[in-house]
Each structure stands twice: as C-alpha cells, then as structure tokens.
Amino acid sequence: MDSNYFDHFGIAISFVVDTEKLRKQYLKFSKLNHPDFAAGDDQAYENALMQTSINNQAYKTLSETNQRIPYVLGLLGHSVGHEDKLPPAFLMDMMEWNERIMDVGMSDDKEDLNQVTEDFEKLEGEYETKLNGLLERYESSKETSLLQEIKESYLQRKYLLRIRDSINKFARL
Amino acid sequence: MAYSEKVIDHYSNPRNIGTLNKDENNVGTGLVGAPECGDVMRLQIQVNEESGIIEDAKFKTFGCGSAIASSSLATEWLKGKTVQEAMEIDNMAIVEELALPPVKIHCSVLAEDAIKTAINDYRSKQGLEAIV
Numbered sequence: 037m038d039s040n041y042f043d044h045f046g047i048a049i050s051f052v053v054d055t056e057k058l059r060k061q062y063l064k065f066s067k068l069n070h071p072d073f074a075a076g077d078d079q080a081y082e083n084a085l086m087q088t089s090i091n092n093q094a095y096k097t098l099s100e101t102n103q104r105i106p107y108v109l110g111l112l113g114h115s116v117g118h119e120d121k122l123p124p125a126f127l128m129d130m131m132e133w134n135e136r137i138m139d140v141g142m143s144d145d146k147e148d149l150n151q152v153t154e155d156f157e158k159l160e161g162e163y164e165t166k167l168n169g170l171l172e173r174y175e176s177s178k179e180t181s182l183l184q185e186i187k188e189s190y191l192q193r194k195y196l197l198r199i200r201d202s203i204n205k206f207a208r209l
Numbered sequence: 210m211a212y213s214e215k216v217i218d219h220y221s222n223p224r225n226i227g228t229l230n231k232d233e234n235n236v237g238t239g240l241v242g243a244p245e246c247g248d249v250m251r252l253q254i255q256v257n258e259e260s261g262i263i264e265d266a267k268f269k270t271f272g273c274g275s276a277i278a279s280s281s282l283a284t285e286w287l288k289g290k291t292v293q294e295a296m297e298i299d300n301m302a303i304v305e306e307l308a309l310p311p312v313k314i315h316c317s318v319l320a321e322d323a324i325k326t327a328i329n330d331y332r333s334k335q336g337l338e339a340i341v
C-alpha cells in the first residue's frame with residue numbers, strides 16, 4: 037500500500053509536477069490494472085477495481101494545481117483549514133474587486149466589462165507569478181519557512197478564482 | 210442540494226444591504242472571508258453610544274445563497290440588541306433558523322465571525338478591549 041499519491045506514481049513529493057510524465061504513468065497503471073483483464077476471478081477483479089479507483093484519484097489530485105497544492109501542504113504538515121485567515125487588507129481588496137465587477141456586470145456596458153476584465157487579468161498574472169515563484173523557490177531550497185507563504189498565496193488564489201467565475205458569468209450574459 | 214424556503218427568502222429579498230460610514234466612531238466593521246470558496250462578507254453595526262444598543266446594521270456579501278442569507282439574518286437579529294447581547298449570537302442559531310445543511314455550516318460561522326469582528330472594531334474605537 038502506497039503511503040501517498042506521489043509514492044503511487046513513484047515520484048518524489050513536489051509542488052511542481054511534470055504533467056506529461058504523470059499522464060503516461062497514469063495510463064500505464066490504468067492498463068495494467070484494468071478490471072476487464074481480471075474477469076472471472078472475483079478476488080483479482082475486486083483488487084483491480086480498487087487499484088483503478090486509487091489510480092484515478094491519485095492522478096486527479098496531482099494533475100490539478102488546485103488540488104495538488106493543498107495536498108502537498110498537507111503532506112508537509114501545513115494542512116489548509118477553516119481557521120486559516122487572510123489579512124484584512126487583502127479581503128478589502130477582494131471586496132472592492134467584487135463590487136466593481138458587480139457594478140459593471142449589472143450596468144450592461146460591454147466596454148466597462150472589458151476594461152475590468154483586462155485589469156483583473158493583470159492582477160491574476162501577478163498572483164500567478166508570485167505563487168509559481170514561491171513554489172520554485174521551495175523546490176530548489178526546501179526552505180520550510182516558505183510553506184506558510186505558499187499556503188497564503190494558494191488561499192489568495194481561491195478568492196481570485198471566485199472573482200474570475202463572476203466575470204465569466206457576466207461575460208456570457 | 211435544495212435551499213430551505215428561509216434561505217431563498219433572504220437571498221431573493223435580502224434585508225439591510227448597504228454600507229455604513231466606517232470612519233464613524235460608533236460604527237463597527239467586520240470584514241471576513243472564507244478561503245475554501247472565496248466568499249467575502251462585510252457586516253457593519255451602528256451603536257448608540259449612550260445605551261449601547263445597536264441601532265442599525267448593514268451587510269454586503271459576495272458568496273453563495275447560504276452566506277448571503279446568514280449575513281442578512283444576522284443584521285436582522287442585531288438591530289435592537291445591546292452589544293453584549295449581540296456577542297452571544299451563536300452560529301448554530303443561524304443554522305437552525307435557516308435550516309442549513311452540514312456542508313453550509315461554515316457560512317453561518319462566517320456570519321458569526323463577522324459579527325464578532327464588527328463588535329470588536331467598535332469596541333477598539335471606544336477604547337475598550339476586544340472580547341473573544
């Protein structure tokens with residue numbers, strides 16, 4: 037039994053993953069444990085089903101950035117939880133973005149919406165660069181003091197994703 | 210998952226949406242967020258400094274129906290209460306009133322956090338210690 041999803045694929049725990057390699061390994065295991073090959077043998081069939089399910093879950097967790105980051109943080113003893121709070125200044129900023137997008141979205145002015153979207157994309161880019169920089173710095177130094185910053189940066193990203201959702205909703209109207 | 214009638218009522222007809230002047234000495238502002246869903250909630254109270262009674266309460270929430278309903282209900286409950294009484298509002302009372310399912314309990318926790326943060330903001334403006 038593997039102790040974590042990285043073990044499952046035979047790779048070292050890391051925030052940064054070669055998704056192409058991961059996909060190949062995933063497909064290899066999928067084939068290897070395909071339940072169809074175990075038809076007729078109940079025990080082997082059950083086992084193949086279980087392996088397939090673990091393989092799917094492992095791939096999903098490690099291939100999606102949004103799932104991989106909190107997963108790795110958990111493995112490294114920095115689980116993300118409800119008690120994690122972000123500084124008021126950041127929340128204030130997010131409140132203002134939400135308000136601005138709501139106003140523009142309701143006003144039906146396509147040009148305004150395009151402007152806000154453009155401004156917001158800039159912000160998304162900044163946060164993305166910051167997070168990726170932290171992840172790379174951690175991977176090359178394994179400096180544990182960076183983990184708290186990574187967690188904060190990951191949580192900030194969640195707020196941005198939500199704002200992105202509402203922009204997309206208004207854009208479709 | 211279906212929302213309860215009370216949630217839908219608050220969601221489609223939210224009470225006390227708006228803003229109070231955060232620079233006023235008798236206004237307390239609570240700004241809180243739920244990282245797991247990216248919700249942000251701002252709840253404000255206006256206190257009568259002589260009686261200690263909350264005369265007005267406003268909120269603005271960007272979040273799901275349950276988060277909006279929780280904060281809308283909270284502002285309704287806050288009005289007419291003393292700051293001391295308001296401190297005792299418990300998230301489970303919100304859960305019961307709105308019949309929130311377990312996966313939405315964190316929305317009521319967010320509302321309770323917002324109330325407490327607003328009260329402590331008011332208290333700090335009055336030169337009083339924060340209460341936990």
